[in-house]
Amino acid sequence: MKRALSLLAVLMLALALTACGGKKDENKAGAADGIKIGSLGPLTGQYAADGNDMKNGVLAAIEVMGPEMGKLGPVTIQSEDDACDPRQAVAAANKLINEKVTAVIGAYCSSATIPASEPLMAAKIFMITPASTTEKVTERGMPYMYRTCGRDDDQSKAAVKFMTDQLKAKTLYIVDDKTTYSQGLADNVEKLGAGANLKVLGHEHVNQGDKDYSAVLTKVKAANPDVFYVSLQNSASAAPMLIQIARMGIKAKLLAQDAVYHPQLIALAKQAAEGVYLTFGYTDKTTPAYQKFLAAYKKYGEPGAYSAYSFDSTVAYLKAVKAAGSTDPDKVRAEMAKLDFDGASKHIKYKENGDSGSNYVIQVVKDGKFTNYWNPETGELFK
Amino acid sequence: MATLELSEISVRFGGLQALTDVSFRVEENDIVGLIGPNGAGKTTVFNVITGVYQTSAGQVSYDGAPLRGLRPHKILALGVARTFQNIRLFQNMTALENVMVAQHCRTRCGVLGAVLRLPGQKREEERIRERSLEALEFMDLGEYAGELASNLAYGLQRRLEIARALATEPKTILLDEPAAGLNPAESRELMHTIGRISSRGINILMVEHDMKVVMGICRHIVVLDHGVMIAEGEPEAIQRDPRVIEAYLGNELN
Amino acid sequence: MAGGLRPQKARTPVEFFLQQLVNGVTLGGVYALVALGYTMVYGIIQLINFAHGEIYASGGYMGVILISWLFAHGFPPMVCLGAALILAMGYCALLAMALEKVAYKPLRQSSRLSVLLSALGMSIFLQNGLMLTQGVYDRAYPTEMVQGGFHVHGVIVSYMQCIIVGLTVLLLVLLNLLVYRTRIGKAMRATAQDKTMSALVGINSSRIISVTFAIGAGLAAAAGIMVGLYYGSVRYDMGFVPGIKAFSAAVLGGIGNITGAMLGGLLIGVIEVFAAGYISSEYKDVFAFIILIAVLYFMPTGIMGENVDDTRI
Numbered sequence: 001m002k003r004a005l006s007l008l009a010v011l012m013l014a015l016a017l018t019a020c021g022g023k024k025d026e027n028k029a030g031a032a033d034g035i036k037i038g039s040l041g042p043l044t045g046q047y048a049a050d051g052n053d054m055k056n057g058v059l060a061a062i063e064v065m066g067p068e069m070g071k072l073g074p075v076t077i078q079s080e081d082d083a084c085d086p087r088q089a090v091a092a093a094n095k096l097i098n099e100k101v102t103a104v105i106g107a108y109c110s111s112a113t114i115p116a117s118e119p120l121m122a123a124k125i126f127m128i129t130p131a132s133t134t135e136k137v138t139e140r141g142m143p144y145m146y147r148t149c150g151r152d153d154d155q156s157k158a159a160v161k162f163m164t165d166q167l168k169a170k171t172l173y174i175v176d177d178k179t180t181y182s183q184g185l186a187d188n189v190e191k192l193g194a195g196a197n198l199k200v201l202g203h204e205h206v207n208q209g210d211k212d213y214s215a216v217l218t219k220v221k222a223a224n225p226d227v228f229y230v231s232l233q234n235s236a237s238a239a240p241m242l243i244q245i246a247r248m249g250i251k252a253k254l255l256a257q258d259a260v261y262h263p264q265l266i267a268l269a270k271q272a273a274e275g276v277y278l279t280f281g282y283t284d285k286t287t288p289a290y291q292k293f294l295a296a297y298k299k300y301g302e303p304g305a306y307s308a309y310s311f312d313s314t315v316a317y318l319k320a321v322k323a324a325g326s327t328d329p330d331k332v333r334a335e336m337a338k339l340d341f342d343g344a345s346k347h348i349k350y351k352e353n354g355d356s357g358s359n360y361v362i363q364v365v366k367d368g369k370f371t372n373y374w375n376p377e378t379g380e381l382f383k
Numbered sequence: 384m385a386t387l388e389l390s391e392i393s394v395r396f397g398g399l400q401a402l403t404d405v406s407f408r409v410e411e412n413d414i415v416g417l418i419g420p421n422g423a424g425k426t427t428v429f430n431v432i433t434g435v436y437q438t439s440a441g442q443v444s445y446d447g448a449p450l451r452g453l454r455p456h457k458i459l460a461l462g463v464a465r466t467f468q469n470i471r472l473f474q475n476m477t478a479l480e481n482v483m484v485a486q487h488c489r490t491r492c493g494v495l496g497a498v499l500r501l502p503g504q505k506r507e508e509e510r511i512r513e514r515s516l517e518a519l520e521f522m523d524l525g526e527y528a529g530e531l532a533s534n535l536a537y538g539l540q541r542r543l544e545i546a547r548a549l550a551t552e553p554k555t556i557l558l559d560e561p562a563a564g565l566n567p568a569e570s571r572e573l574m575h576t577i578g579r580i581s582s583r584g585i586n587i588l589m590v591e592h593d594m595k596v597v598m599g600i601c602r603h604i605v606v607l608d609h610g611v612m613i614a615e616g617e618p619e620a621i622q623r624d625p626r627v628i629e630a631y632l633g634n635e636l637n
Numbered sequence: 638m639a640g641g642l643r644p645q646k647a648r649t650p651v652e653f654f655l656q657q658l659v660n661g662v663t664l665g666g667v668y669a670l671v672a673l674g675y676t677m678v679y680g681i682i683q684l685i686n687f688a689h690g691e692i693y694a695s696g697g698y699m700g701v702i703l704i705s706w707l708f709a710h711g712f713p714p715m716v717c718l719g720a721a722l723i724l725a726m727g728y729c730a731l732l733a734m735a736l737e738k739v740a741y742k743p744l745r746q747s748s749r750l751s752v753l754l755s756a757l758g759m760s761i762f763l764q765n766g767l768m769l770t771q772g773v774y775d776r777a778y779p780t781e782m783v784q785g786g787f788h789v790h791g792v793i794v795s796y797m798q799c800i801i802v803g804l805t806v807l808l809l810v811l812l813n814l815l816v817y818r819t820r821i822g823k824a825m826r827a828t829a830q831d832k833t834m835s836a837l838v839g840i841n842s843s844r845i846i847s848v849t850f851a852i853g854a855g856l857a858a859a860a861g862i863m864v865g866l867y868y869g870s871v872r873y874d875m876g877f878v879p880g881i882k883a884f885s886a887a888v889l890g891g892i893g894n895i896t897g898a899m900l901g902g903l904l905i906g907v908i909e910v911f912a913a914g915y916i917s918s919e920y921k922d923v924f925a926f927i928i929l930i931a932v933l934y935f936m937p938t939g940i941m942g943e944n945v946d947d948t949r950i
């Protein structure tokens with residue numbers, strides 16, 4: 001019995017030793033004073049990668065901003081896992097309220113952000129989402145609700161414009177994986193496409209977490225569309241799809257969206273990711289603000305899709321607190337409205353409803369990198 | 384010196400005292416009969432000897448060594464095999480496979496060796512097959528080697544149970560009602576077979592209701608009633624013992 | 638750009654059907670391999686080993702670690718694959734044996750519910766163990782190792798699909814030989830049919846149970862590696878969905894029945910792909926489960942019948 005137990009332990013250890021370098025969490029809980037920021041996102045489950053990116057963005061921002069906060073500091077993080085589940089998100093929000101955080105950066109899935117925002121708003125706690133793009137998030141008249149990323153209605157417009165104007169596509173095939181976000185976006189694209197003379201040859205729904213798409217792809221191949229629009233909830237589902245698309249020899253141009261944007265997509269799909277287009281918020285990676293973020297983020301690895309947005313959300317809140325000289329919600333809210341600075345992801349200036357505007361552009365995977373490709377505003381290629 | 388000795392065995396099942404202070408021996412070259420009405424505890428005695436049940440008190444020893452705590456396959460490896468009152472063959476296996484599987488403990492085998500079909504393994508497999516066919520022949524089952532156990536007639540299944548027990552190369556064999564369900568001709572045949580087994584130097588302990596069989600071949604008889612040994616001795620003495628007659632309400636012995 | 642969109646010849650319905658069949662058989666092979674572990678363990682101790690999906694995931698991870706290392710050191714693809722298969726199968730066999738000793742053996746005399754709960758607990762434990770040691774991010778397999786494929790009458794068959802089907806068939810044949818032709822196989826079948834009786838003919842049932850766990854785990858590890866190579870990546874929670882599908886496959890074939898698990902796996906894979914291909918991929922799982930329910934309704938013990946013998950002393 002003891003032998004068996006130790007054998008089990010040794011075997012688990014064997015796996016541990018071959019680990020890719022586990023990262024330690026810095027959940028430094030508990031200084032009585034100072035500013036406590038909640039981080040809310042999926043730390044387990046299939047969107048764990050994105051949730052961890054978000055949390056790392058918050059950590060990096062605290063590192064940069066912490067020393068600047070003077071006697072308002074220190075700034076600490078309380079990180080909670082919502083597993084992208086509405087009920088768990090509400091429970092986590094309540095926990096954060098009890099922990100006396102003054103702002104929550106999160107969540108990832110719109111279906112978790114929306115229910116979690118209710119108790120937070122009642123407790124006058126700021127919620128800044130770096131990742132939930134569903135329009136409804138900021139359209140509920142909530143005074144402390146902000147969004148640093150773009151909106152799906154804008155994203156679908158950019159996508160359709162790209163297909164018609166740049167790819168000159170006539171036919172379209174759509175697949176989504178049935179989340180509020182991925183299906184909402186896909187439906188929008190279908191509707192806008194129909195209005196723009198894009199014939200939709202098919203719109204398929206796959207299940208979240210699927211890895212085998214061979215059946216759907218055989219259909220796509222048979223339909224032979226000009227463009228195949230891939231609206232999946234994350235990169236881990238998209239990578240096997242790209243691999244199978246390549247294997248099947250599907251010739252359609254591939255267009256995906258922001259949830260699929262992640263370094264992991266290229267790491268997993270490799271050659272199969274080459275030439276894939278994505279709609280993603282425009283980020284100029286040459287700005288000093290981005291470089292500063294990159295330096296602070298380095299120890300967490302390569303930034304994910306929402307790392308910079310998460311970083312900016314945290315910085316924005318801390319800047320507002322600093323200007324207000326306290327964490328009093330109404331004073332901070334007044335300062336949030338005045339913010340106007342160059343963030344890592346984009347220029348940050350929140351509107352009355354909490355949105356910060358969308359600036360979707362088309363990126364392409366080229367030589368194993370996400371590269372800006374086409375600007376829907378100007379209708380021109382990036383240099 | 385393969386003697387089986389039970390000393391003051393008691394077994395309880397919850398509130399039921401199934402055996403109380405049962406003591407007897409099965410000596411070298413012995414054929415011992417264990418009789419008693421239904422529910423007397425005969426099968427329980429077998430289960431205790433073979434390690435299926437644990438005793439509440441007392442001990443079983445074999446060759447002078449106590450069997451306490453040994454798991455059934457270890458006890459079998461010491462040389463004690465048994466058959467069942469209600470036939471328990473491996474129904475989905477052929478007659479030959481039933482017998483072959485019983486030689487598991489007498490051979491060495493590894494998964495890797497088996498998969499890789501190492502030469503040593505192959506030779507051993509051959510030996511097992513030969514010995515198994517021998518055991519089947521001994522019980523006159525040679526022609527049924529390839530039949531599924533479940534397709535065999537009842538009488539043949541009884542014989543196969545014995546063949547399987549013999550294949551484990553026991554020094555002592557426990558037979559639980561081997562004649563149950565057999566017709567008179569088959570019973571006579573069985574008595575003959577038991578004699579042949581005994582003449583191979585195997586000690587026999589058998590439970591049997593058929594008094595013709597018991598009185599015909601047993602040299603020594605133990606009588607149980609409600610878990611208590613009420614008599615022990617030569618067949619003739621047992622037949623005349625008033626306590627035995629009372630236990631059976633006279634009807635089976637007369 | 639627009640000029641680059643070459644019109645392709647539309648596929649014929651027959652080609653479409655055959656392509657879906659190839660896809661379904663590939664997927665089904667993987668389900669079959671995983672299903673065997675469920676069915677063999679159930680056959681022998683009537684336990685639904687919930688942690689089996691995690692053993693499969695562990696195999697996938699061991700595979701990615703070994704293959705990446707070997708491939709990066711310039712070993713030829715088939716050597717990488719072969720070595721990784723053997724080592725990962727061995728690792729998972731040990732892991733499953735340890736799991737059995739720690740979590741199931743002490744409960745041999747307890748109620749079925751306790752063992753089931755223990756299995757659930759181990760599933761969670763192993764999954765979290767993988768998450769903590771391997772991280773939450775997907776791990777990429779060197780898919781460039783096996784690339785390409787060929788066309789047969791408009792049907793695309795990738796080399797990886799050939800490897801999966803070929804290896805699955807090979808493993809199934811080996812398993813059949815092991816179970817029906819060797820002594821250890823006979824002992825396994827005997828133990829599955831009647832544990833007490835097999836002990837009474839000298840079989841060490843603990844050892845046989847251990848071996849059964851090991852074999853099931855080995856097959857699952859092979860499946861984990863092939864899935865990793867085929868889909869390009871593994872993740873700590875990858876065992877959950879295929880675990881459920883494979884378990885359904887085992888039930889569909891008649892739990893406890895080895896041939897049944899193979900057929901069940903194949904069937905679930907093919908049904909799933911055809912449902913997705915001809916009806917809608919949204920409902921492919923629904924169809925797989927509808928078939929499962931229908932089969933269980935008309936054939937309560939599955940297609941091949943359960944293999945549970947409940948003779949008692």
Ligand SMILES: Nc1ncnc2c1ncn2[C@@H]1O[C@H](COP(=O)(O)OP(=O)(O)O)[C@@H](O)[C@H]1O
Pocket residue numbers: 396399401419420421422423424425426427428
């Ligand atoms: N596993 C058990 N649990 C409870 N009672 C048992 C068990 N095995 C046997 N018994 C009881 O012990 C008594 C003796 O049974 P048994 O040895 O089978 O009798 P027999 O002499 O007919 O073979 C019976 O009353 C039987 O019900």
Ligand SMILES: [Mg+2]
Pocket residue numbers: 425426427468
């Ligand atoms: Mg009895």
